[in-house]
Amino acid sequence: MTHKEYPKIGEELYCGRLPNGLSIYVAPKRGFNKYYAHFATDYGGADRRFELSGNWIDTPAGVAHFLEHKMFEMKYGDALTKLSANGADPNAYTSTDITAYHFECTEKFAENLETLLEFVSTPYFIEKSIEKERGIIGQEILMGEDDPDYCIYYNLMKALFRHNPLRDSVAGTLASIEEISAETLYDCHKVFYNPSNMVLCVAGDVDAGEVMEIAERVLPKEPGPVPGRDYGQKEGLEPVTDRVTAAMDVSMPVFIAGCKSEPVEDGPGYLRNELVSGLALDIMAGHSSKLYIRLYGEGLISNDFSASFDAAAGVAYTMFGGETNEPERVFGEVVKEIERLSEGGADAALFERIKKAAIGSQIRSFNSFEAICSGLAGGHFRGFDAYEAGEALASIGLDDVTKFFRERLVPANMAMSIITPRG
Amino acid sequence: MHTLDTHSIAPGINLTCINTDKFKTGCMAINLIGSLKRGAASSAALLPRVLRRGTAELPDMESIAWALDDLYGARIEPIVRKKGEMHCIGFYADFVDDRYIPGSGNVLEKTASLMGSMLLSPAMEGGLLRRDYIESEKKNLIDDIRAAINDKRGYAIDRLIEEMCAGEAFGVNRLGDEQEARDITPESLTARYREFLEDAYVEVLYCGAADSERVRDALLPMLQSLPRRADATLPATEIILSPRNGSVARITEKLDVTQGKLAIGFRMGKAMMKDLDSAAMMIFNAIYGAGVTSKLFTNVRERLALCYYAGSMVDKQKGIMIVSSGVDFGNVEIALDEIMAQLKNVQNGDITDFEFSSAKRSAITSIKATMDRPAALMDFYFDSRVTAVPYDPEELCDRVEALTPERIVEVAADIMADTVYFLEGLDSGDAGDDSGDYDSGDGGDDESGDGMGDAGDDESGDGMGDAGGIEHGGAGGFAGLNNGSASGSGSGASVLYRRNGGS
Numbered sequence: 001m002t003h004k005e006y007p008k009i010g011e012e013l014y015c016g017r018l019p020n021g022l023s024i025y026v027a028p029k030r031g032f033n034k035y036y037a038h039f040a041t042d043y044g045g046a047d048r049r050f051e052l053s054g055n056w057i058d059t060p061a062g063v064a065h066f067l068e069h070k071m072f073e074m075k076y077g078d079a080l081t082k083l084s085a086n087g088a089d090p091n092a093y094t095s096t097d098i099t100a101y102h103f104e105c106t107e108k109f110a111e112n113l114e115t116l117l118e119f120v121s122t123p124y125f126i127e128k129s130i131e132k133e134r135g136i137i138g139q140e141i142l143m144g145e146d147d148p149d150y151c152i153y154y155n156l157m158k159a160l161f162r163h164n165p166l167r168d169s170v171a172g173t174l175a176s177i178e179e180i181s182a183e184t185l186y187d188c189h190k191v192f193y194n195p196s197n198m199v200l201c202v203a204g205d206v207d208a209g210e211v212m213e214i215a216e217r218v219l220p221k222e223p224g225p226v227p228g229r230d231y232g233q234k235e236g237l238e239p240v241t242d243r244v245t246a247a248m249d250v251s252m253p254v255f256i257a258g259c260k261s262e263p264v265e266d267g268p269g270y271l272r273n274e275l276v277s278g279l280a281l282d283i284m285a286g287h288s289s290k291l292y293i294r295l296y297g298e299g300l301i302s303n304d305f306s307a308s309f310d311a312a313a314g315v316a317y318t319m320f321g322g323e324t325n326e327p328e329r330v331f332g333e334v335v336k337e338i339e340r341l342s343e344g345g346a347d348a349a350l351f352e353r354i355k356k357a358a359i360g361s362q363i364r365s366f367n368s369f370e371a372i373c374s375g376l377a378g379g380h381f382r383g384f385d386a387y388e389a390g391e392a393l394a395s396i397g398l399d400d401v402t403k404f405f406r407e408r409l410v411p412a413n414m415a416m417s418i419i420t421p422r423g
Numbered sequence: 424m425h426t427l428d429t430h431s432i433a434p435g436i437n438l439t440c441i442n443t444d445k446f447k448t449g450c451m452a453i454n455l456i457g458s459l460k461r462g463a464a465s466s467a468a469l470l471p472r473v474l475r476r477g478t479a480e481l482p483d484m485e486s487i488a489w490a491l492d493d494l495y496g497a498r499i500e501p502i503v504r505k506k507g508e509m510h511c512i513g514f515y516a517d518f519v520d521d522r523y524i525p526g527s528g529n530v531l532e533k534t535a536s537l538m539g540s541m542l543l544s545p546a547m548e549g550g551l552l553r554r555d556y557i558e559s560e561k562k563n564l565i566d567d568i569r570a571a572i573n574d575k576r577g578y579a580i581d582r583l584i585e586e587m588c589a590g591e592a593f594g595v596n597r598l599g600d601e602q603e604a605r606d607i608t609p610e611s612l613t614a615r616y617r618e619f620l621e622d623a624y625v626e627v628l629y630c631g632a633a634d635s636e637r638v639r640d641a642l643l644p645m646l647q648s649l650p651r652r653a654d655a656t657l658p659a660t661e662i663i664l665s666p667r668n669g670s671v672a673r674i675t676e677k678l679d680v681t682q683g684k685l686a687i688g689f690r691m692g693k694a695m696m697k698d699l700d701s702a703a704m705m706i707f708n709a710i711y712g713a714g715v716t717s718k719l720f721t722n723v724r725e726r727l728a729l730c731y732y733a734g735s736m737v738d739k740q741k742g743i744m745i746v747s748s749g750v751d752f753g754n755v756e757i758a759l760d761e762i763m764a765q766l767k768n769v770q771n772g773d774i775t776d777f778e779f780s781s782a783k784r785s786a787i788t789s790i791k792a793t794m795d796r797p798a799a800l801m802d803f804y805f806d807s808r809v810t811a812v813p814y815d816p817e818e819l820c821d822r823v824e825a826l827t828p829e830r831i832v833e834v835a836a837d838i839m840a841d842t843v844y845f846l847e848g849l850d851s852g853d854a855g856d857d858s859g860d861y862d863s864g865d866g867g868d869d870e871s872g873d874g875m876g877d878a879g880d881d882e883s884g885d886g887m888g889d890a891g892g893i894e895h896g897g898a899g900g901f902a903g904l905n906n907g908s909a910s911g912s913g914s915g916a917s918v919l920y921r922r923n924g925g926s
Contacts, residue, residue, distance in 0.1 A: 009447070009523060010447075010522070010523065031424070031445050032445060032795045033791040033792065033794055033795055034791065034792045034795040078715075078725075080715050081715060081721075081781075084714060084715045084716045084781055084784075084785055085716055085777060085781035085784065086784060087784030087785060087787060087788045088788065089785065089788055089789070089792075104788070104792060105788055106787065106788045106791035106792060107784075107787075107788070135728050136724075136728055136731065139682065139730065139731035139749065140731055142682045143681075143682050143731055143749060145681050146575055146681050146682060148573055248679070249572060249573075249575075249678050249679045249680070250570075250572070250573050251569035251570050251571075251572050251573060252566055252569065252570070287488060288485070288488030288489065288492050293483075293484045293485050296484065296559075297484065299558075299559055299562050299563075302566055302567075303563070323566065323570070353492040353493055356492055356495055356496070357491070357492040357495060357496030358496070359495060359496075359524075360494075360495030360496030360497070360519045360524070361496050363447050363448075363495075363519050363523045364447055364496070364517075366447050367446050367447050367448060369795075422679060
């Protein structure tokens with residue numbers, strides 16, 4: 001295992017790789033009661049077409065999420081219950097590109113870690129319980145359909161992308177989950193849950209050697225191939241349609257605009273791009289930006305107004321939006337601000353203080369075990385060291401930010417999703 | 424580990440310092456505590472938002488944002504909380520610890536001073552709080568009050584509390600209501616501002632690496648210049664021991680939802696009468712409905728697959744419990760029967776060793792984890808200050824360890840359902856309208872987040888992750904304050920009892 005120290009932020013990190021291909025990161029946190037373990041696979045809702053021994057396989061929408069639900073079931077019963085009964089607080093989530101299983105506990109860490117590693121690496125799917133799970137996930141999908149945040153996001157994805165799997169909900173649809181069988185689950189587990197496609201991150205007052213030893217003992221010994229994936233035809237930058245509107249039971253209109261841009265390659269550049277996007281979007285629409293302050297003062301937006309950038313599944317896009325009585329007007333104001341920033345660049349003094357705030361926020365994030373572990377895991381899959389973020393941030397200049405506005409916020413590549421109050 | 428230091432600065436003004444060097448940040452909160460009152464709740468909720476807009480020295484949002492960015496992204500956010508029938512308003516601040524920013528100098532002092540200016544020397548015009556800021560924040564407050572309807576699960580809980588506690592201060596929403604907000608003027612808000620400064624009970628807390636002397640020096644100028652009128656006391660909370668008329672009220676309303684939302688309110692009964700045992704209530708709640716080993720989760724969700732979520736939460740200050748569940752319209756009666764049957768099981772002592780020990784382990788984990796998050800730790804001590812339950816987290820853990828199943832049965836013995844609220848779809852004809860000793864009320868004013876809103880939210884045992892995409896910013900770091908910390912709230916010296924319906 002390698003050991004690195006980061007004296008400026010008062011952190012250290014152990015990294016290693018087992019013979020079976022599993023990467024392990026351990027962030028020792030002395031003096032804390034809590035332990036946190038995060039076991040993740042580079043597999044999410046968008047990974048629907050992949051290569052298995054030379055053949056390309058298509059799977060229905062919602063398999064990664066269905067698997068996440070079913071992994072907890074073991075011959076002995078429910079692993080979720082086993083961990084909870086042992087004082088751990090376990091959970092799991094599926095995003096477009098990652099499925100992660102994690103727990104937090106304050107006692108019996110080694111035992112809980114064994115339980116986590118064991119259930120995630122043990123496929124055990126029986127038809128009867130798959131049927132039952134279909135009902136539970138069906139309820140979850142219906143609940144999503146009542147949720148304006150959920151609807152507005154997927155409407156935007158459909159407006160932006162022609163083919164990309166981001167168009168479909170991570171959970172799938174009532175129809176697509178009908179197609180999922182025990183065989184689908186076994187196949188996808190075999191492809192994506194082999195240790196070479198996974199990472200284990202731990203934070204807490206632990207011994208890194210012990211974590212390695214437990215993982216080596218509990219997990220399968222053989223490495224596996226990292227599967228190839230296909231996200232469909234390359235997307236052009238123009239959206240499918242520039243507006244999509246739906247009516248729901250909401251108190252006031254809400255919008256999210258999205259802007260397509262070129263995909264981001266894995267590697268240290270991915271981290272750098274993420275940091276540049278953070279600074280650029282804070283300058284454009286953050287809570288101390290000129291635009292935010294003016295629109296807030298005019299009562300056009302509220303403090304839920306926000307912007308973010310994401311790159312996954314072979315595409316990249318920026319989103320901004322929030323509640324407003326005048327979506328078109330706010331959208332127009334943001335576009336004008338983007339044009340101004342693309343032409344003239346950002347104000348140097350503003351850039352410096354936004355960067356200062358970003359440095360603070362970097363340091364702050366090391367309070368959260370969850371942020372540490374999910375950051376390390378995300379960085380591992382995308383090929384960068386999350387702990388280098390401080391150094392990378394320091395090296396970013398005003399030109400990088402201006403370039404972001406020019407290349408990634410082009411009005412012709414935008415679409416807007418609006419939810420209006422019904423009736 | 425942390426050490427604790429509490430001073431009385433003046434009558435009704437206390438400062439608590441929690442000293443620990445575990446964290447990258449320090450945090451601070453100033454709480455002005457008044458009574459939750461119908462007709463005066465919106466003005467209380469509006470006040471910190473208006474004060475946050477500008478000070479005499481930094482008169483607008485831009486100059487405040489500039490100052491906070493310059494303090495390495497320090498945050499100061501309004502606090503508006505409901506604790507029992509106390510209405511707590513003020514500011515929460517957090518900031519990076521000096522140790523991690525060489526040469527930054529006095530981030531703690533500068534943040535404390537800015538927070539003090541917001542409270543004591545806000546931007547004024549003609550002796551009144553500024554009309555433009557008031558109008559702009561009134562609009563935002565009204566939008567927030569209306570926005571409660573966007574989250575149907577929280578909305579069902581809010582409507583339940585409004586109806587069940589219609590005659591009690593607890594029925595008042597933390598944000599007040601739309602009409603009340605609309606009627607606020609610069610004159611009325613400025614008067615409300617003076618009233619809070621003079622009369623409120625004040626609890627100030629700090630958690631971080633600075634020693635208590637440094638913290639006191641940073642805060643003393645502000646606290647000593649508060650214009651106090653009289654000794655303030657902690658407001659009391661009225662506790663109703665049993666349901667009105669001894670029967671269960673049923674309310675059904677319709678909205679455009681695809682999944683029904685059930686919310687059931689209970690009175691905790693005799694367990695509230697003396698020496699409130701907050702450890703026992705915590706464990707009762709964990710056995711019955713909080714977490715994946717609870718009876719509600721394992722039976723209503725897992726065994727019968729009746730719903731996507733089913734969980735309970737207990738407000739120990741007010742003495743009520745709420746069960747919340749998402750069910751198919753047609754399943755509401757079966758789900759309701761099962762929820763009631765599971766309560767009966769606890770009351771009959773049908774608690775397995777597994778359920779009992781799992782509940783204890785999970786409670787202890789969450790109490791200990793509290794000590795690892797600065798805002799949660801500060802909130803734990805805030806609760807213990809205002810509810811007069813003088814435990815530190817370690818003592819609370821010891822009390823949990825010492826509990827017996829018999830004690831849980833005692834705490835649960837007198838719990839009775841008071842009101843059942845069901846939110847059904849516009850065209851779901853079949854769901855039970857089979858009731859009605861209670862009018863469903865106006866259903867018009869959609870009130871929001873009473874702090875109980877998202878408390879019992881973590882039992883679903885699974886997340887859709889970031890499927891929803893865009894992050895809704897706002898008071899991010901503040902979330903720790905609102906999401907019921909392990910401590911919950913105990914009941915202190917200042918509670919009133921009333922038994923309803925002559926039982």
